[in-house]
Amino acid sequence: MAGIGFELKKLFKATGVLGVLRAYGYTGMITAGPMLLGIFYLMGIGIIGSHFGLGQENRELLTSMITYNLLISLMVTSVFGMVVTRYISDMLYQESEDKVLGSLSGVLFIILPIGCPLYGVFQIVFGIKLIHLVLNITMLAELLCVWMMMNYLTAVKNYKGILIGYVISIIVSLGGATLACRFVGVSIEILLMFVCLGYGVMMCVDIALLYQYFPAKGNDYFSFLHWIDEYKSLVVIGFFSGIGLYSHLVIAWFSGVGKHIQGQYYGAPQHDIPALFAFMTILITNINFVASVEVHFYPKYRKYYDLFNGKGSIGEINVAEKEMKEVLLHELVYTARRQFYATALMLSIGMTLLNKLPLGFDDLMDGYFRILCVGYGVYAIGNVIMLILMYFTDYEGAGISTIIFAGVSTIGSLISLNLNVRFYGFAFAIGSMAYLIYCIIRLYFFLQNIPYHILASQPMVRRETRSVFTFFGEDLNNIFTRVVRFRRSINKKDKEEAL
Incomplete structure (x- = not known):
């Protein structure tokens, strides 16, 4: 939204x-x-x-x-x-x-x-x-x-x-x-x-x-189940984004720094604590996305698309497209710069403060914190660009980017189990880098041909996608409608008898 x-x-x-x-x-x-x-x-x-x-x-x-x-x-x-x-x-x-x-x-x-x-x-x-x-x-x-x-x-x-x-x-x-x-x-x-x-x-x-x-x-x-059939890429984006973000944490539980706590519960405090504080660095970019990108970019984006839907001339559309791209580039650079400053601040002042807190930070945890700060910082910038792709309804590109992110991060984390414990965390950072690079390339080529994507790439006649989720949703709706009607009839009958 x-x-x-x-x-x-x-x-x-x-x-x-x-x-x-x-x-x-x-x-x-x-x-x-x-x-x-x-x-x-x-x-x-x-x-x-x-x-x-x-x-x-x-x-x-x-x-x-x-x-x-x-x-x-x-x-x-x-x-x-x-x-x-x-x-x-x-x-x-x-x-x-x-x-x-x-x-x-x-x-x-x-x-x-x-x-x-x-x-x-x-x-x-x-x-x-x-x-x-x-x-x-x-x-x-x-x-x-x-x-x-x-x-x-x-x-x-x-x-x-x-x-x-x-x-x-x-x-x-x-x-x-x-x-x-x-x-x-x-x-x-x-x-x-x-x-x-x-x-x-x-x-x-x-x-x-x-x-x-x-x-x-x-x-x-x-009825929302029909939207799964219409927008399968959104399920892919949500699921693989979660896999990419959290799989390296779970894998670390069964690594050389992991420990069995009790029953089915495992953990890796030496890895989890640095990851927790490193994760907080991306909040800067999440907040900045709403506070900066949406405040400045969204009005230009909305104006551009409204010209296609309304009575905008070719000249007006070209001017609006140029303005939108300029604002988008400015806000993305501004967002990346803020994330860089936040990461640098955490790696300097933040690390000093964490070492003074009673958290048991040692050299190994310091190393995890450094690489994960970089990894989460790169991820945050890549995620903003992925969200911009979704603004332009490039769900396919956004979905591929999250699959790359999840695949590189998860497979790399599994491979790192056979390496020295000091290398844990590098797989997530590399996955984030792959995520960012692909998103940049995808957005660049998309913006180069944005009028084509808006007009020519759309189907001449829209066909509604109806598959298993749509039918399942309709069946459930029918069942619930009957149940609601039956309950209402029972309540009405009880009221009449009471009167």
């Missing part, structure tokens, strides 16, 4: 340091809020547990549980995330807001019964405690809902409401965990319960915001 809300645009036009900080703060919470919240919980709960005397082994187990839930939920929702976003965008464009909330119910109806039971069976096989099983499945279900709702909240653009939700979630979770550990005692169960409570509060706030914005009517619960 291209374009940011009028409220955020107004904030960026404001003058003064506070106005700029406020605008960037809102942008950060929208673009990276859920991920930041996950990182904040990992660090906050660990600090609380350590402060109240939770043992090292239990802290590692708790961290692994939260990490597993985060990664599994991100991978499951990545399959539907971009398809759902495209569906929402199309419904808003068609002024069919009444169909939006139905699709949320539909996608959750699919991913929750698939993700949670499979994860539960996986944990039962490895003999996890019943209380841990219940809490982990609860957290996974909440995370699946939260990640998916973020696609819808992007359309709402209620930045203050979303920010308030994050603040309440953090206060309830970490504040409640601190009080409980002080007056009841510290344990994995208590800390995990309050993480679940925090995500539960966030989920409830998100639901309230969505119901305030979208009409709660309509029975098109599974």
Whole structure:
């Protein structure tokens, strides 16, 4: 859904340091809020547990549980995330807001019964405690809902409401965990319960915001499945982006620096901690993409395409194309420069600060941090260019870029298992570099022939793609419509009898 809300645009036009900080703060919470919240919980709960005397082994187990839930939920929702976003965008464009909330119910109806039971069976096989099983499945279900709702909240653009939700979630979770550990005692169960409570509060706030914005009517619960048939590349982009980002972390768990924690839980603290802080460097580019690229590039992009759809002359189209390309190049260079500065700052000042914190940083962890900072920085710039390809609906090019990224990063990480432990992380950096190079080349050739891609490459007659997902969605819609009608008839009959 291209374009940011009028409220955020107004904030960026404001003058003064506070106005700029406020605008960037809102942008950060929208673009990276859920991920930041996950990182904040990992660090906050660990600090609380350590402060109240939770043992090292239990802290590692708790961290692994939260990490597993985060990664599994991100991978499951990545399959539907971009398809759902495209569906929402199309419904808003068609002024069919009444169909939006139905699709949320539909996608959750699919991913929750698939993700949670499979994860539960996986944990039962490895003999996890019943209380841990219940809490982990609860957290996974909440995370699946939260990640998916973020696609819808992007359309709402209620930045203050979303920010308030994050603040309440953090206060309830970490504040409640601190009080409980002080007056009841510290344990994995208590800390995990309050993480679940925090995500539960966030989920409830998100639901309230969505119901305030979208009409709660309509029975098109599974119409979004047709968009999978229409835009298969979006599934590829979402899935392989997740593989490229997270596979090297999982592979490191079974490497020379990995360790078996308990049951099915593995980790690699020497690799994971540097990766966590290195990952945070890409937040600069994510925020800058919304705050800079969308604010300046999107109006030019919209004007250019409107001239094709309206009554623009060839001269006006050529002028608009030149302006759009100039702004795009300027913003991409500006974004890359900021990411370079952020990476350089983390490699100098950031590393000094991390070595002074009680995180156990040694020479090996310093090396991981350096190479992963570079890798994530390169990835961030490549990802921005991939998003620009999606602006121009070059889904094929965007899909190929993510496959290259995932393939090089994953295969390289597997190969590095046979190398010295100091080489872990290089595969991700090389994969990110391949990702960036391909995206640059693809965007360059696309922009060289953009009028052709807009006009000549389109089919003369649009044919709707109808396949297995479309038919499956229609069947599910019919079943749910009948169930809803049956329930309404029962309720009506009960009311008549009561009268």
